[in-house]
Amino acid sequence: MAVIEVAGLVKTYGETRAVDGVSFEVQEGEIFGIVGPNGAGKTTIVESVEGLRQPDAGAISVLGLDPIRDRYEITERLGAQLQESRLQDKIRVNEALELYASFYRHPADWRDLLDRLGLEGKETARYADLSGGQKQRLAVALALVGSPEVAILDELTTGLDPQARRDTWDTIEDIKRAGVTVVLVTHFMEEADRLCDRIMVIDHGRVAAIDTPAGLIGRIGSKQRLRFRPSNPLDDGLLSRLPDVSAVTHEGPQTIVTGTGNVVHSVTALLAQQHVIAQDLRIEQASLEDAYLALTGDALVETGSENR
């Protein structure tokens, strides 16, 4: 069942089309990622879904409701963490949670949320005294304190150190396990790969692709690359005659073999047969990052051809 349905969303700021005909659906219980370069329109899309912005064209339905017309009902059932939003410096963690909990018909137990988000013992800490990671986890707690069915998290881990980022990922997986549908805006591919069931790549206000992480990677081919330093000299011809190998190149003492399918097995078998040891062997596979760069790069080319 689709929890969020967006069709033909357009939003213009002055001369700029920030969002230019975006359509997507978010299914119940999934983590749906929105990735794209800065200024691609990600935040405008989620703010339109949250009802903070009035689109110029297109239809948005959240839990069967209209974000602008059914404003009140949406705020009860959708929790939001906004990019670059903070709290009063001197407010205490428990005061903020108690306050926000009082806004909702069916609030969650905020003490339980504190424990789940690893903020236990921080109840009486002032907002200004929290670390970056703790502030972000409090923002998540506030987004969840109304027991929402959908949570929208915008650039949650930007500015966090790697450990805090990983802790926050665990939190997001917990939210999903609790049955909440999550929309995650990010520009970290590692984060999207690890967390998202499906990812929408946005570039220049348009949808470049919507797919699973594996599906996106698959779009740029299943190329693999072996990089190693042979213990004895090895004839390139033997390597390039292998059925799955497409190219053999050298970088200093390193041999680089590119291929598809069973290339790793074929190469290692050949090396064993020739009594060559592959020193410093590394196998590289296309990552989501590669797929993302290819997709957003393609979009750039398309825009270029339109301008002609």
Next chain:
Amino acid sequence: MAATMKLTRTETKLFLRDPIALFFGLIFPGLMLWALGLFFPGFTDHVAELGGDRYIDIYGPIVLGLGLATLGLVTLPPILGTYRQFGILRRLRTTPVHPVRLLTAQLIVHGVVAIASTALALVVVVSLFDVPLPQSPVWFLVSFVLATASIFSIGLLVGALVRTSVSGQAIGMGIYFPMLFFAGVWIPRSIMSDGLRFVSDLTPLGSAVQTLEDSWFGTTPSLMNLAVMAAYAVVASAIAIRFFRWE
């Protein structure tokens, strides 16, 4: 309503945690009158050029006006600027509670502090310097309410439009000091030239000080002074509501 009360409670706690706002908003008027009366030479003597009044008598209403202006123009606008700058108003828009409730809470907090600060100042001058209690209490109350409404509306208007805390502070101060001048902080209104006093009558704080002084000493405030304050309150708050920026 419940949310407004909850917000008011939280905002009260936050106000009490700000020592500077607490000092200047709550304590300063009473403290200033106490210090003037005690240490300023001749402040409690009857003076011929004031028509036989004492400086402490006429400074009571002036300092009350100053206290209201401090709350409305110095404390309030930067808070609203901060709430916009931090995205707190925007964040509230994603909850079932409209951010207008936060503004209401802020106005309630500032209003309560204004009452407390005025009461404190009254206690100081009445108990220590033989100043009478307000002789026309009803008119005094009307004057106080209109004065607070007009000054706070101007503060709300500044807070409605500024993007940041710093610009709220700058613009608030830019209005505050000229207002203090026309309120008679440096030259009491009774010594002002007719032309200057007329301009002072047209400012909300000038009219506030005049009506507070009139009602304090048993004269019915002039309709013109009351109307000036009412007009500022209505016009400034209408513009503030019309052009308020939530982000």
